[in-house]
Amino acid sequence: MLNYGTGLAPRTFDQCTYDGSRLLFRGPRRALDGDFVACLGGTETFGKFIDHPFPDLLEEKTGVTCVNFGWPNAGIDVFAGDRALLDCASRSRLCVLQVPCAINMSNMYYRVHPRRNDRFLQATDALRSLFDEVDFTEFSFTRHMLGRLQALSPEKFAYIRQELASVWVAGMQGLISRIDAPVVLLWLSTRTPESAADRPDIWADPALVNREMLDALRDLAHGLIELNLGETARGADPGEGRTPQDRRAAHQVLGPEAHRRAAEALSPVVERMVQP
Numbered sequence: 001m002l003n004y005g006t007g008l009a010p011r012t013f014d015q016c017t018y019d020g021s022r023l024l025f026r027g028p029r030r031a032l033d034g035d036f037v038a039c040l041g042g043t044e045t046f047g048k049f050i051d052h053p054f055p056d057l058l059e060e061k062t063g064v065t066c067v068n069f070g071w072p073n074a075g076i077d078v079f080a081g082d083r084a085l086l087d088c089a090s091r092s093r094l095c096v097l098q099v100p101c102a103i104n105m106s107n108m109y110y111r112v113h114p115r116r117n118d119r120f121l122q123a124t125d126a127l128r129s130l131f132d133e134v135d136f137t138e139f140s141f142t143r144h145m146l147g148r149l150q151a152l153s154p155e156k157f158a159y160i161r162q163e164l165a166s167v168w169v170a171g172m173q174g175l176i177s178r179i180d181a182p183v184v185l186l187w188l189s190t191r192t193p194e195s196a197a198d199r200p201d202i203w204a205d206p207a208l209v210n211r212e213m214l215d216a217l218r219d220l221a222h223g224l225i226e227l228n229l230g231e232t233a234r235g236a237d238p239g240e241g242r243t244p245q246d247r248r249a250a251h252q253v254l255g256p257e258a259h260r261r262a263a264e265a266l267s268p269v270v271e272r273m274v275q276p
Contacts (some may be wrong), residue, residue: 011252013127018069020084023115026053026068035274036065038077038089038181040204041098044188044262045070052256055096057263062270067092075104075117076171080178090180092220093274096266098186099214101207102168103142109160113212120145131158147202161198164208169216182222184269185214188254188262192228222273225265229258 014027026046030036041054045068047053047194059066069077069085079085081148089095103115109127114121123136131149139145176183187193191204193211202208214224 015038018067018085018088018215021082021088023071023082023085030065030067032067032088032091034065035093036067036091037270038092038276039069039096039177039187040069040070040074040085040089040095040263041186041266042074042100044258045071045098046072047259048072050252050259052259053260054262054266057259058266058270059151059261061267062274064093064270064274066255066270068101068183070098070211073104073116073118075100075112076168076175077105077112078115078117080175081114086175086178088146090178094270095179095183096186097179097183097221098188099206099209100172102164102209102213103202103207105164105171107163107167109163110142110145118142119187121165127160130159142208143202150202157198161208165210165213166224169213170210172213173220174215174239176217182273183184183220184266185217186223186262186266187214187224188227188229188258189227190229190231190254193226224271225262227258227261227265229244229254229261 016022016027016029017024018029018032036059039058045053045055047056047070053068053070055066055068057069058064067088069089104112106112108124109130110123111121113121118141120142122141128136131152134149134152136145139148142266146157146160149160187206189205190195192215193209197208197210212257
């Protein structure tokens with residue numbers, strides 16, 4: 001049985017590093033020897049506002065060490081740019097990769113922060129030409145910017161979406177091919193891959209990812225676990241003494257029930273592929 005401690009708020013979770021990676025992950029630090037499962041992903045994998053994220057629950061259910069390599073708001077860029085982290089994942093018996101959104105990555109239209117991928121850094125000349133009426137200095141986050149551009153002109157936004165889909169597929173293919181362990185993709189979302197991937201607020205992560213993009217990974221990934229959760233799956237306890245911003249964020253993340261279902265769906269895969 002794992003010792004989860006006292007259920008602390010996100011900022012007070014233990015954090016740790018692994019073997020040369022520059023990223024701080026959710027602790028406690030786990031040993032990367034023997035049989036283990038590497039869990040790469042974003043906010044849900046990290047378990048922001050969640051006492052028991054699915055990697056912990058998966059370990060408890062299977063008896064196999066599950067290392068949490070979640071990074072809040074992660075896009076493809078943060079993992080692809082960390083060779084040490086990919087080396088750690090390659091030492092695992094199985095890598096669970098939460099499907100990332102397609103908006104938090106650099107592309108021909110804009111640049112994002114190399115580690116905080118949700119941070120918008122700058123528009124390229126191509127984007128300034130496409131939306132010459134927009135002052136891009138007012139944006140700090142990719143989701144805010146793209147939501148505004150989509151509202152201004154769905155027709156012009158279609159060019160951005162096409163570019164993001166192409167870059168996402170290429171980036172995911174490159175990422176999976178660099179992990180020397182079987183990779184199982186985890187679709188953890190309040191929508192299905194077939195449903196509208198570009199709703200006006202671009203809120204339903206993995207934003208702008210659809211079935212066609214997932215199918216392009218079929219030959220590289222070992223499998224795809226789909227968890228299509230309803231809107232009622234959102235909502236977590238932000239903890240005491242949190243700011244209004246934290247409380248709003250906690251309302252939007254997937255809650256404990258979603259993590260329980262993720263662990264249940266992944267358990268048979270881990271038990272089949274990794275012997276305790």
